[in-house]
Amino acid sequence: MATLYIKNMVCGRCIMVVQSELKKIDVQTENVTLGKVALKQELSDDQIKMLNENLLARGFEVIDDKKSQIIEGIKNVIIELVHYQDSETKNNLSDILSNKLQHDYNYLSNLFSEVESTTIEKYFIAQKIEKVKELLGYDELSLSEIADSLNYSSVAYLSNQFKKVTGLTPSQFKQIKEDKRTPLDEV
Template sequence: MATLFIKNMVCNRCIMVVQNELDKLGLTIKNIKLGEITLEQEPTAEKKMKLENALNPLGFEVIDDKKSRMIERIKNVIIELVHYRDGDIKNNLSDVLSEKLHHDYNYLSNLFSEVEGTTIEKYYIAQKVEKVKELLVYDELSLSEIAYRLNYSSVAYLSNQFKKVTGLSPSHFKQIREDKRKPLDEV
């Protein structure tokens, strides 16, 4: 059995693309999830090189060093929390990361800042803002429903954080998106 770590896997479509490349090379997958693949057996050096050459043009990268693997695992936990576990963020992010990654949060935080040049908290906020944008564009939830779903203490706090990151209020962002849409007869 062998485990490979892949950088930039952020969604289910990424999993499908990577899985397709592994299938083309005849590598048997035991388990695949965001950023991590478990294979039935260790790939040969030649197959590993072919995999890297196939994944790189698609925006993925096989990660070999421990620091980069840990950074990618931190990002994947945050992406999973924000984008795939609506309203499931009941504990502190630091507790969730420490528990899932089996490391002290201070270690994870320092490593992330050193390698990424930003804090875990800023990355987490950026992911939450991206999720807010997505939910605003879908136009199915009110701002207070979005705030509740993403565990914001209030709509005002969500709006302030959104404006700090994007420079726009959520309602202005939504208006701009709507203005860019053309009616079908103008397409």
């Protein structure tokens, strides 16, 4: 069984697009998750070429470099944690990443900082702030409920972090009517 790592797969629709492109070139999969495709067979050179072209046209990219695969893995674990799971997990981010990616956290942290010019922690915070923006836009939860759902220790801490990242308080952010969110693959 072969595995493909794909850059910019950040949501369920991304998974559907990649599955569709694989189906077009007659490739069967075991499993498709954020950033990763488990194939039932190896791809021919022609299939790889066609898949690369089709995915690039849709904003995705097959990653064949090991370090880039690890970086994409870190991003996908964080995106999944923040945007697609109930945040009941009280484990440290470092433990979660080490367990899921099977590497020492120091290695992951140093590699991420070297390649991305930011820290894992700053990337995690940026993703959490994007989730806060999304939830504020829906206007269904109080700031206290948002803080709780994203495991912030207090509303004050969330508000301070939000202002540091966006330059606005959550209240000011809600008053601005235009779309202020950033696509997840651009965070």
